[in-house]
Amino acid sequence: MRSLYGLSRLLSADLRQQQCIRHYIQKRWQSKTTEKLKSADPTKEIDLTDIPAERIRNFSIIAHIDHGKSTLADRLLELTKTIRDQGSNKQVLDKLKVERERGITVKAQTVSMFYTYKGQKYLLNLIDTPGHVDFSYEVSRSLAACQGTLLLVDASQGIQAQTVANFYLAFGQGLHVIPVINKIDLPGANPDKVVKQIHSAFELDTADVLKISAKTRKNIEAVLPSVIDNIPSPTGSKDKPMRALLFDSWFDTYVGVVCMLAVVDGVIKKGDKIMSAHGEEKYEVSEVGIMHPEQVPTGYLHAGQVGYIICGMKTASEAHIGDTFHHLKSKVEPLPGFEAAKSMVFAGIFPVDTTDFQKLDESIKKLTLNDASVSVHKETSNALGQGWRLGFLGTLHMDVFRQRLEEEYEANVIVTQPTVPYKVVFRNGEEKIVRNPADFPSVDEVSTKVLNLQEPMVLATMIFPEEYMGQMMDLCGTRRGEQTEYMFMDETRVLMKYRLPLAEVVTDFYDELKSRTSGYATFDYEENGYEMSDLVKMTVLINSKPVDALSIILHRGQVQVVGRDWVKRLKGLIQRQLFEIVIQTAIGHKIVARETITAMRKNVTAKCYGGDITRRMKLLEKQKAGKKRMKMIGNVEIPQKAFYDFMDKKA
Numbered sequence: 001m002r003s004l005y006g007l008s009r010l011l012s013a014d015l016r017q018q019q020c021i022r023h024y025i026q027k028r029w030q031s032k033t034t035e036k037l038k039s040a041d042p043t044k045e046i047d048l049t050d051i052p053a054e055r056i057r058n059f060s061i062i063a064h065i066d067h068g069k070s071t072l073a074d075r076l077l078e079l080t081k082t083i084r085d086q087g088s089n090k091q092v093l094d095k096l097k098v099e100r101e102r103g104i105t106v107k108a109q110t111v112s113m114f115y116t117y118k119g120q121k122y123l124l125n126l127i128d129t130p131g132h133v134d135f136s137y138e139v140s141r142s143l144a145a146c147q148g149t150l151l152l153v154d155a156s157q158g159i160q161a162q163t164v165a166n167f168y169l170a171f172g173q174g175l176h177v178i179p180v181i182n183k184i185d186l187p188g189a190n191p192d193k194v195v196k197q198i199h200s201a202f203e204l205d206t207a208d209v210l211k212i213s214a215k216t217r218k219n220i221e222a223v224l225p226s227v228i229d230n231i232p233s234p235t236g237s238k239d240k241p242m243r244a245l246l247f248d249s250w251f252d253t254y255v256g257v258v259c260m261l262a263v264v265d266g267v268i269k270k271g272d273k274i275m276s277a278h279g280e281e282k283y284e285v286s287e288v289g290i291m292h293p294e295q296v297p298t299g300y301l302h303a304g305q306v307g308y309i310i311c312g313m314k315t316a317s318e319a320h321i322g323d324t325f326h327h328l329k330s331k332v333e334p335l336p337g338f339e340a341a342k343s344m345v346f347a348g349i350f351p352v353d354t355t356d357f358q359k360l361d362e363s364i365k366k367l368t369l370n371d372a373s374v375s376v377h378k379e380t381s382n383a384l385g386q387g388w389r390l391g392f393l394g395t396l397h398m399d400v401f402r403q404r405l406e407e408e409y410e411a412n413v414i415v416t417q418p419t420v421p422y423k424v425v426f427r428n429g430e431e432k433i434v435r436n437p438a439d440f441p442s443v444d445e446v447s448t449k450v451l452n453l454q455e456p457m458v459l460a461t462m463i464f465p466e467e468y469m470g471q472m473m474d475l476c477g478t479r480r481g482e483q484t485e486y487m488f489m490d491e492t493r494v495l496m497k498y499r500l501p502l503a504e505v506v507t508d509f510y511d512e513l514k515s516r517t518s519g520y521a522t523f524d525y526e527e528n529g530y531e532m533s534d535l536v537k538m539t540v541l542i543n544s545k546p547v548d549a550l551s552i553i554l555h556r557g558q559v560q561v562v563g564r565d566w567v568k569r570l571k572g573l574i575q576r577q578l579f580e581i582v583i584q585t586a587i588g589h590k591i592v593a594r595e596t597i598t599a600m601r602k603n604v605t606a607k608c609y610g611g612d613i614t615r616r617m618k619l620l621e622k623q624k625a626g627k628k629r630m631k632m633i634g635n636v637e638i639p640q641k642a643f644y645d646f647m648d649k650k651a
């Protein structure tokens, strides 16, 4: 065991690598379900000429989930009169319906505020970021547009796993970090203890640490002066050739893609002809402005400013996040970009009612217009018909996508078991990444052509009260984890690190971790390469016919448990039919588990004793309609609903 002092060196793993696995989702700013912000000013052009770069501050708020970032953002927007203070503003920057329903920020938002301090007018650009582990990718790219950040910590909960992860993202990008202790109004608040934690964990100067309550507004007025006094202004030069970093974008039905830029050097104006360094595409700027909090044209943005441009970009995939824009004729050194966000979780998506395919196709197209990080390929399944294989950055990203499909497009979908990208190394030296169990080599191929099989690993950091140590070690042990480090955060809390297979983390690991520690444990992870693993593909057979949509890649050690569980659950979902149904799970030809549904004789019109022909017809019609939602596996009819319930673990 070791003290926490100097945690920085221990945790400063490759931050770039950390970014790749992190998850990200893009918003639809103009979503129909999106609530409009309450803007104090009607949309009119704003003049920025009186604000030199020295009086600009670009900063973000980072924190663990629920520590109060969006609430603090509300207070700062009110204080600067960017929005009206009606006493009812609640996380106004969380605009997506899913954000409001889940009470989490999914999408980083930028807003420009004006603030007068010591008689001078300042332009403060605030980027509110998500706190959930799944959306850390949003955090890291947002930080690239900032010079400093407010690190918010809940006064009753103290430092948690994403506090640590987000601090190191900011630290790794060389940002000035201002610690702020929030929720000091809570009865369990212990701000002094949290100050000590911050000091020992991050070696930050805590002499002037801010202690606030974003909810009751206590000490809120101290925040912006601290931002101005401590965070440096951007350093670029207005006189150099224009270079601007594209750090966010979204699709607007009327104007196409809106790009968020941090202008590093020079000036970008309406009418300018510009080019992207990565895509080498040419555009003409038709509108340029700031988010205040809605889009407000300014006519130009100069070095140090953060704002949006509209330049006739048609699709979201043209906007490469991390790209550099420059004037058409000028040659500039591109700014350091970001590594592309990588899909780490893949799943099949199918309509519950197969006649909804076209509609769902449209909906997926629209939703992915704004989320270039979702990879989409068509897929056909014998069990579920036509569908898609989608790649996501994590399971929350996947859940959010599904929820938006269901709520914003009224789609009814079956999402298959998520799969991580496995690696197959062949004896001839070739390598293949398998994102779909259908592409996994057969048992014969594995024994004749494959040198080894590998699975992606992560390094997980967990923070929890000491009394849950046994529970946590047990959980990580059953998930094939290997402990790499543990230490005390303070007298009562432990920080533990485990190397775990990603496949074990993307299932129900987070829920288990929460339930085993009464919600006290927090968790974050980063990518940690591939490792050789004894992997197999398990298939489900219904009356000897394989059901492709129910194939899964597993570690051999899990086969018995999962195999038995699956046949039992399927038995509960498939109705008895006129003949016996045998449900089996198998690895190649080897049967793992089996359940049987005995035969029955069913006559839907049996109760109609001849007489009422209309009723008889109605029942037959109903049965016919029901059949449309059935899938035939061999001679067995399985309702799509059974697949839906199976995937949703409703049995």
Ligand SMILES: Nc1nc2c(ncn2[C@@H]2O[C@H](COP(=O)(O)OP(=O)(O)OP(=O)(O)O)[C@@H](O)[C@H]2O)c(=O)[nH]1
Binding pocket: 063, 064, 065, 066, 067, 068, 069, 070, 071, 072, 091, 103, 104, 105, 106, 129, 130, 131, 132, 182, 183, 184, 185, 186, 212, 213, 214, 215, 216
């Ligand atoms: N008592 C108290 N509650 C607060 C305070 N600040 C925020 N909250 C509450 O804490 C909860 C989470 O606040 P948010 O502002 O959504 O937190 P967040 O960090 O933006 O959350 P994510 O975006 O999901 O990461 C909400 O219920 C807030 O009302 C505070 O100072 N005191």
